[in-house]
Amino acid sequence: MSEAAFLNAVGLFLLGLVRISGFYVNLPAFGETTVPNRIKAGLAGLTTLLILPHLIRTQKLPDLSVLGYGFMGFQEMILGITMGFVVLVTIDALKFGGEIMGMQIGFSFIQVVDPESSRSQAVLAEFFQVMVVLLFLMMNGHAILLQAFIQSFDLIPIVSTQLPAAAVEEVVRLTATIFALGLQIAMPIVSVMLVSDIALGIIARTVPRMNIFQVGFAIKILLGFTTLIMLLPFISDFMKDLIQQVYGQVDTILKLMAPK
Numbered sequence: 001m002s003e004a005a006f007l008n009a010v011g012l013f014l015l016g017l018v019r020i021s022g023f024y025v026n027l028p029a030f031g032e033t034t035v036p037n038r039i040k041a042g043l044a045g046l047t048t049l050l051i052l053p054h055l056i057r058t059q060k061l062p063d064l065s066v067l068g069y070g071f072m073g074f075q076e077m078i079l080g081i082t083m084g085f086v087v088l089v090t091i092d093a094l095k096f097g098g099e100i101m102g103m104q105i106g107f108s109f110i111q112v113v114d115p116e117s118s119r120s121q122a123v124l125a126e127f128f129q130v131m132v133v134l135l136f137l138m139m140n141g142h143a144i145l146l147q148a149f150i151q152s153f154d155l156i157p158i159v160s161t162q163l164p165a166a167a168v169e170e171v172v173r174l175t176a177t178i179f180a181l182g183l184q185i186a187m188p189i190v191s192v193m194l195v196s197d198i199a200l201g202i203i204a205r206t207v208p209r210m211n212i213f214q215v216g217f218a219i220k221i222l223l224g225f226t227t228l229i230m231l232l233p234f235i236s237d238f239m240k241d242l243i244q245q246v247y248g249q250v251d252t253i254l255k256l257m258a259p260k
Contacts, residue, residue, distance in 0.1 A: 005056075011069070012055045015158050017048045019076035023149050026084020027142065028091060028133050051150055059157050075161040079257065082163075082171060083149055086249050089174050090242045094132050096182030098125030104186070104193040105224030106217055124228075128185075132239050141243055145250060152254050160259040167256040174249060185238060192227045196220055 021044040025031050030043065064072070101107075102124040136142065196219065204212040 008061050009052065009056050011061045012059060012158065013048055013052050015061075015069075015073060015076050016051065016055055016153070017044055018073045019080040019153075019158075019161075020044045020047050020149070022077045022080020022082075023084050023146075024080075026081060026088050027145070028087055028136050029142065031084060047146070047150075051153065055153060055158070058154065059159065062159055072158070072161070075163070076158065078163055079152075079156065079161055080149075082167070082253065082257075083145075083152070083250060085171065086174060086253060087145065087246055089178060090181075090246055091129060091132055093178040093181035093242070094128040094185060094239065095125040096178055097185035098128040100182060100186035101189045101224070101228070104190050104220075105228075106220050128235075131236070132243070135236065135239050136243055139240065139243055141246070144247060148247065148250055148254070155254050155258050157259075162257060162259065164256060167253055170253055170256055181242070185235060188231055189224060189227055192223055193220060196223050 021041070024040050024044050029035075030040065105124075107123050196216075200212055200216040200219070203210065
């Protein structure tokens with residue numbers, strides 16, 4: 001191997017490593033803070049080594065200055081983070097729905113520490129996060145997304161990475177769906193709690209001596225849990241549909257970022 005070929009291979013490895021590292025940072029299960037950074041770095045390095053022969057055959061780096069290569073590395077990092085962020089939007093939408101459910105049922109006083117963000121969040125939000133990550137792994141979502149991301153090197157060569165306005169608009173649109181999806185998943189619980197509040201209000205007016213706050217708190221928890229148990233099969237199907245949509249969203253972002 002000549003010196004030029006060796007330097008080209010090293011450059012492709014480093015830039016590919018940057019893109020893949022950005023993807024692993026946001027990939028569910030693998031990108032959580034509970035996973036040691038050494039393991040993340042090892043996975044990113046191993047993945048880059050596996051695809052390096054393909055990169056050497058299909059791509060060649062231009063002659064640039066150190067600043068030029070630094071800018072290329074920054075672009076690769078943005079691309080990888082963007083791909084992982086598309087997946088995180090779905091998880092955050094479900095966590096938002098869990099926050100709303102917990103507030104309506106009466107779990108706003110109960111908080112657990114989320115090891116991923118190192119902050120407190122509602123019990124149901126944490127439950128939905130664990131549930132969607134498990135479904136994601138059971139459906140081989142990590143393998144499908146990783147395969148799509150590796151194919152991005154053919155669709156968006158390292159020397160052609162860019163972030164056009166259309167891709168930015170699509171990412172912003174996906175971010176806005178967090179609130180819509182969260183409300184959609186929480187609406188059945190909100191509706192049941194609204195009816196129960198109306199019924200408790202009527203009871204409070206007819207039986208003023210009853211401690212409606214104490215009784216109502218227990219009733220709302222019972223109604224909330226019962227409704228949630230009945231909805232779990234539908235919520236599971238809803239999560240599966242969202243995970244399937246993520247594949248199409250990643251493909252859409254890659255096509256928008258591909259050079260014309």
